[in-house]
Amino acid sequence: MRPRSGSGVIRQQRVGPLPGIVAATSSLPTRLLDLFSVTDTAETDAVLADWRAKAQEFETRVARVVLGQNRVIRLVTIAIFARGHVLLEGDVGVGKTTLLRAVARVLGGAFSRIEGTVDLMPSDLLYHTYLADDGRPRVEPGPVLRHAEDLSIFFFNEINRARPQVHSLLLRLMAERSVTAFDRDYFFPALQVFADRNLVEREETFELPAAARDRFLMEISMKTPSDAAARRALIFDPRFHDVDRLLDEIGEPVFDYRALASVAELIQNRVHASETLEAYVAKLWDALLDPYAAGVVLPDVEMRGLVRGGASPRGVAFLVRAARVRAWLEGRDALTPEDIREIFLETMAHRIFVDPIYAMRGDDIVRDLCRAAFATVPAP
Amino acid sequence: MRAALFALSLLLALAAPAAAEVKSVRLYADRSFGFFVGDLVNARLEIIADSASRLQTASLPRPGALDYWLDLRDVHVREQPIGDGLTRWDIELVYQLFYVALDVRNLQIPPFPLRFLREGESEIARAPAWTIGVSPLREVLPARRDNPTDYMRADRGVEQGDATTPAARAGIFAALAFGALALVAHDRGWPPFHRRRARVFAAAARRIAALTKGDGEASRRAAMLALHRAIDEAAGRRIFAEDLDAFLSSHAEFASVKEALGRFFNSSRALFFGVADAGGDLAATELLALAKTLAALERSVG
Numbered sequence: 001m002r003p004r005s006g007s008g009v010i011r012q013q014r015v016g017p018l019p020g021i022v023a024a025t026s027s028l029p030t031r032l033l034d035l036f037s038v039t040d041t042a043e044t045d046a047v048l049a050d051w052r053a054k055a056q057e058f059e060t061r062v063a064r065v066v067l068g069q070n071r072v073i074r075l076v077t078i079a080i081f082a083r084g085h086v087l088l089e090g091d092v093g094v095g096k097t098t099l100l101r102a103v104a105r106v107l108g109g110a111f112s113r114i115e116g117t118v119d120l121m122p123s124d125l126l127y128h129t130y131l132a133d134d135g136r137p138r139v140e141p142g143p144v145l146r147h148a149e150d151l152s153i154f155f156f157n158e159i160n161r162a163r164p165q166v167h168s169l170l171l172r173l174m175a176e177r178s179v180t181a182f183d184r185d186y187f188f189p190a191l192q193v194f195a196d197r198n199l200v201e202r203e204e205t206f207e208l209p210a211a212a213r214d215r216f217l218m219e220i221s222m223k224t225p226s227d228a229a230a231r232r233a234l235i236f237d238p239r240f241h242d243v244d245r246l247l248d249e250i251g252e253p254v255f256d257y258r259a260l261a262s263v264a265e266l267i268q269n270r271v272h273a274s275e276t277l278e279a280y281v282a283k284l285w286d287a288l289l290d291p292y293a294a295g296v297v298l299p300d301v302e303m304r305g306l307v308r309g310g311a312s313p314r315g316v317a318f319l320v321r322a323a324r325v326r327a328w329l330e331g332r333d334a335l336t337p338e339d340i341r342e343i344f345l346e347t348m349a350h351r352i353f354v355d356p357i358y359a360m361r362g363d364d365i366v367r368d369l370c371r372a373a374f375a376t377v378p379a380p
Numbered sequence: 381m382r383a384a385l386f387a388l389s390l391l392l393a394l395a396a397p398a399a400a401e402v403k404s405v406r407l408y409a410d411r412s413f414g415f416f417v418g419d420l421v422n423a424r425l426e427i428i429a430d431s432a433s434r435l436q437t438a439s440l441p442r443p444g445a446l447d448y449w450l451d452l453r454d455v456h457v458r459e460q461p462i463g464d465g466l467t468r469w470d471i472e473l474v475y476q477l478f479y480v481a482l483d484v485r486n487l488q489i490p491p492f493p494l495r496f497l498r499e500g501e502s503e504i505a506r507a508p509a510w511t512i513g514v515s516p517l518r519e520v521l522p523a524r525r526d527n528p529t530d531y532m533r534a535d536r537g538v539e540q541g542d543a544t545t546p547a548a549r550a551g552i553f554a555a556l557a558f559g560a561l562a563l564v565a566h567d568r569g570w571p572p573f574h575r576r577r578a579r580v581f582a583a584a585a586r587r588i589a590a591l592t593k594g595d596g597e598a599s600r601r602a603a604m605l606a607l608h609r610a611i612d613e614a615a616g617r618r619i620f621a622e623d624l625d626a627f628l629s630s631h632a633e634f635a636s637v638k639e640a641l642g643r644f645f646n647s648s649r650a651l652f653f654g655v656a657d658a659g660g661d662l663a664a665t666e667l668l669a670l671a672k673t674l675a676a677l678e679r680s681v682g
Contacts, residue, residue, distance in 0.1 A: 380652035
């Protein structure tokens with residue numbers, strides 16, 4: 001995968017793998033890596049219960065570092081076990097990057113990170129070019145390719161600062177978990193893309209295209225913690241002032257990231273949806289596609305023709321996928337409407353596009369629409 | 381129109397050039413005598429001319445004082461075609477007399493010219509001068525009185541107004557106002573139009589009682605659904621099992637049946653969503669009892 005280099009010197013990488021992680025993950029029991037061989041229901045339940053405990057441990061560890069964001073952490077956990085990509089958005093300094101770095105630590109595996117800038121080009125993600133000591137130009141794998149199959153988390157900071165060319169490369173990376181570089185295809189079976197964007201600046205930013213947003217499983221909005229004790233701790237506790245040292249407190253990864261795909265598969269197969277629930281989700285979907293016909297009413301909004309697009313089948317499939325993980329985390333083997341509702345805004349709101357006449361009202365109208373749909377559609 | 385005028389009608393001999401198209405100028409007045417100080421004198425000047433002619437409104441006399449004893453109060457012009465290519469202009473004039481006459485005498489209302497334009501040429505039509513007879517209001521030498529105020533006439537007595545019409549109007553408007561108030565009250569739901577909160581649980585209990593008579597899975601599901609819908613309606617939104625605490629905190633009257641409601645939601649989860657081990661299957665009689673209890677609690681809040 002690497003072109004021959006005369007000197008064989010690999011330049012220091014922009015972001016190296018986290019020390020100690022590979023060693024730690026390799027020591028995990030290998031039984032979990034072979035989950036597809038698990039066929040017995042009782043054994044499946046035992047494995048899933050085991051992983052639920054790990055997921056709770058994961059949440060606890062992250063919550064120790066990121067205060068007052070329990071719901072966001074829960075959603076990120078759901079995204080990890082649903083194998084979906086996550087876009088975090090929020091104000092500057094609420095802890096988006098800290099959360100993602102903490103998640104990367106606890107998750108293990110190789111971690112790569114890039115900062116979105118206006119002059120970032122797609123090739124910058126794939127290739128690292130430089131002049132070697134002997135004065136010759138070198139092309140080496142860039143942030144995405146460097147760890148190849150081991151890459152578990154690709155963290156795209158300030159994604160809306162990158163140009164649409166970069167977004168389109170990311171699109172393929174997210175949808176197919178593969179890219180073409182050095183004249184061959186690279187596959188990333190364990191890859192999960194985390195991106196963040198802040199919504200404060202509008203200068204020199206590029207709005208993510210709808211197709212790119214649709215490929216994110218969730219768009220999680222992160223706000224300043226509302227809990228007074230957490231707020232005080234964040235201000236006065238020196239622990240939270242040095243992020244690097246804070247992240248060191250997390251310790252070793254809780255589970256093997258390579259097993260996640262199999263566990264996710266198990267969860268999806270094990271958690272079942274009843275006919276009533278299927279009908280409920282279908283009715284919810286109808287209510288979003290044509291709120292007027294479904295009798296959903298918002299004050300001051302003309303409901304006829306309000307929804308212009310979105311709410312794609314992929315979106316609804318993502319929704320159920322995430323809801324199954326939530327049901328599993330709650331210790332259930334069946335989906336309930338609460339599971340759907342809990343993750344609905346984060347998985348669906350960014351896929352729904354309303355009449356441009358309401359553009360000035362931002363995302364609020366979509367959120368209100370979703371809430372109104374839940375208040376209207378009966379379940380069971 | 382003062383059609384039945386009795387007074388004077390003057391026809392002016394039209395000593396105009398051949399191009400003149402003003403056919404006639406006539407003046408009609410109510411009467412030519414018997415005016416006192418302060419009286420209004422109405423007159424109508426009627427001019428018939430070719431329809432192609434245009435009256436120059438600037439040439440009309442302006443309301444205002446014409447003399448020390450005469451004001452022009454109002455001038456009003458009406459134009460009306462009368463056929464045969466002719467048009468009639470009616471100029472209503474209202475004068476007011478301020479002449480304090482000591483004897484009966486005639487005064488002359490002054491004449492005035494009116495300008496008509498026809499095909500770029502102008503023509504003057506003259507309103508005639510006319511005289512009115514004015515009379516004194518009082519004696520020149522009244523009989524002597526000791527008290528000077530006796531020269532004054534007594535004040536007019538207080539008029540007895542007729543209250544029938546205003547009373548009728550007041551009645552009509554009061555009725556209208558009351559009707560409007562009733563409409564507003566109906567719209568806003570003020571008493572007596574405020575509707576009592578629908579007793580959703582009472583209706584649900586009746587429905588469940590009817591459904592539990594039937595034996596079978598379908599009627600059992602329908603009975604569960606009926607209670608679900610009643611809870612939804614009471615809350616104003618859809619209540620799921622996890623919302624039970626929130627529902628009870630906003631509807632504290634049902635707090636006493638929290639445990640039974642919890643069982644209801646659990647068995648609903650098991651029934652509709654296949655959640656295993658949800659804890660307890662709610663029997664049909666228990667469901668009916670729960671609905672009846674809820675209905676009673678609902679009645680207790682009114």
